[in-house]
Amino acid sequence: MPISIPLNATLQYSSPSSSSSSSSSSLVPSSPLFSPIPSTTVSLTGIRQRCLRMVTSCVSNAQKSVLNGATDSVSVVGREQIRLGLPSKGRMAADSLDLLKDCQLFVKQVNPRQYVAQIPQLPNTEVWFQRPKDIVRKLLSGDLDLGIVGLDIVGEFGQGNEDLIIVHEALNFGDCHLSLAIPNYGIFENIKSLKELAQMPQWTEERPLRVATGFTYLGPKFMKDNGIKHVTFSTADGALEAAPAMGIADAILDLVSSGTTLKENNLKEIEGGVVLESQAALVASRRALTERKGALETVHEILERLEAHLKANGQFTVVANMRGTDAEEVAERVKTQPSLSGLQGPTISPVYCKRDGKVTIEYYAIVICVPKKALYESVQQLRAVGGSGVLVSPVTYIFDEETPRWSQLLSNLGL
Numbered sequence: 001m002p003i004s005i006p007l008n009a010t011l012q013y014s015s016p017s018s019s020s021s022s023s024s025s026s027l028v029p030s031s032p033l034f035s036p037i038p039s040t041t042v043s044l045t046g047i048r049q050r051c052l053r054m055v056t057s058c059v060s061n062a063q064k065s066v067l068n069g070a071t072d073s074v075s076v077v078g079r080e081q082i083r084l085g086l087p088s089k090g091r092m093a094a095d096s097l098d099l100l101k102d103c104q105l106f107v108k109q110v111n112p113r114q115y116v117a118q119i120p121q122l123p124n125t126e127v128w129f130q131r132p133k134d135i136v137r138k139l140l141s142g143d144l145d146l147g148i149v150g151l152d153i154v155g156e157f158g159q160g161n162e163d164l165i166i167v168h169e170a171l172n173f174g175d176c177h178l179s180l181a182i183p184n185y186g187i188f189e190n191i192k193s194l195k196e197l198a199q200m201p202q203w204t205e206e207r208p209l210r211v212a213t214g215f216t217y218l219g220p221k222f223m224k225d226n227g228i229k230h231v232t233f234s235t236a237d238g239a240l241e242a243a244p245a246m247g248i249a250d251a252i253l254d255l256v257s258s259g260t261t262l263k264e265n266n267l268k269e270i271e272g273g274v275v276l277e278s279q280a281a282l283v284a285s286r287r288a289l290t291e292r293k294g295a296l297e298t299v300h301e302i303l304e305r306l307e308a309h310l311k312a313n314g315q316f317t318v319v320a321n322m323r324g325t326d327a328e329e330v331a332e333r334v335k336t337q338p339s340l341s342g343l344q345g346p347t348i349s350p351v352y353c354k355r356d357g358k359v360t361i362e363y364y365a366i367v368i369c370v371p372k373k374a375l376y377e378s379v380q381q382l383r384a385v386g387g388s389g390v391l392v393s394p395v396t397y398i399f400d401e402e403t404p405r406w407s408q409l410l411s412n413l414g415l
């Protein structure tokens with residue numbers, strides 16, 4: 001599902017520097033480690049323009065920026081190969097390669113410092129290893145056609161640009177959420193929700209709520225969307241959870257997965273404070289899909305392989321024998337149980353046994369796919385209708401006739 005974040009919002013914030021003139025007890029000057037976003041009036045437009053400048057700076061001379069959906073110019077001709085961007089390092093890197101491997105797409109990277117690689121199964125595609133944020137920037141600039149990155153990075157660096165299309169939004173790794181967190185002590189001890197935080201009398205134009213975040217687009221946008229006026233942002237590259245205890249910020253807006261880092265730094269999440277849920281996604285450039293030869297076919301193949309693997313990943317095949325007079329009678333019995341319908345319905349086939357030298361049918365084999373979560377429940381239901389000798393095995397791939405995400409993609413592209 002495409003993420004849609006409007007680009008035209010504008011928002012004014014009190015400057016970080018104005019806060020240092022206040023006499024509020026929790027005020028501490030900014031530290032060089034947590035640099036305030038450098039402008040006296042932070043506006044979304046300003047942040048966006050800075051991001052646009054960053055994006056355009058990495059666009060090659062032959063190409064121009066196409067941010068804001070302008071279609072005037074990025075050339076998609078000039079190269080034959082489709083380019084897939086994968087995270088070059090960090091926690092998404094190995095998982096991306098593992099996922100492709102599970103889809104029988106083997107990325108041949110001779111050594112980890114080599115930033116380009118091939119996938120023999122996709123001869124028209126080359127892999128480029130990049131930092132996740134650069135994958136998004138390069139999709140926008142036309143230097144990559146496809147990429148695997150977290151939805152958080154798509155939101156932050158894609159900023160709702162319509163040229164970015166989310167082809168698969170749930171690749172089942174890199175789960176985390178972007179969330180606002182506040183100290184669980186002092187003036188915040190009894191604050192449990194964003195509403196309560198916003199209503200605290202401490203925040204004024206002169207002394208705004210100070211939030212440390214690496215998400216300098218999504219952070220201000222979230223605050224604006226929630227009507228929080230007196231807020232200012234500072235940014236840093238990591239270990240943001242230290243900011244409140246150091247007196248540099250009142251709150252942080254950062255990724256959370258296990259919650260351990262928050263807990264270890266005496267911080268807590270609050271109701272209404274989740275900006276977005278994230279996991280790894282397959283993202284594409286709209287222009288590449290519509291204009292680059294072979295790109296749509298390649299994304300179709302990658303999508304099919306991903307869907308077949310991911311769908312199978314959550315399922316077991318269950319085989320059981322059931323005594324019965326005929327297949328329909330067995331089917332009737334099986335259908336009385338809610339968890340035994342399988343993907344399309346149970347497959348029921350005769351089991352041929354030899355009795356007194358004659359081949360007879362007394363048993364029927366039932367084959368169904370069941371969600372892993374519902375395995376035990378399904379086995380109990382099978383037993384309840386006379387199933388015995390239950391065999392359970394993993395499913396490697398489930399290829400549907402056509403994946404719903406493919407139809408969605410075509411309709412999104414207007415095809």
Ligand SMILES: Nc1ncnc2c1ncn2[C@@H]1O[C@H](COP(=O)(O)OP(=O)(O)OP(=O)(O)O)[C@@H](O)[C@H]1O
Nearest residue numbers: 090091092150151152153174175176255256257278
């Ligand atoms: N606990 C988590 N913290 C941060 N990111 C996570 C977490 N769990 C999953 N992710 C996903 O992994 C992506 C990459 O995170 P990672 O920490 O590897 O890189 P980074 O923070 O951008 O860079 P670095 O930490 O090297 O400066 C995130 O954008 C997010 O989508």
Ligand SMILES: O=P(O)(O)OC[C@H]1O[C@H](OP(=O)(O)OP(=O)(O)O)[C@H](O)[C@@H]1O
Nearest residue numbers: 238239254255256257258259260261262
């Ligand atoms: O909820 P948890 O499981 O504790 O994970 C959350 C932490 O992980 C990330 O930091 P990372 O490890 O990437 O370090 P960084 O701050 O240097 O990026 C994120 O920025 C949080 O600090």
Ligand SMILES: [Mg+2]
Nearest residue numbers: 090091237238
């Ligand atoms: Mg990190």
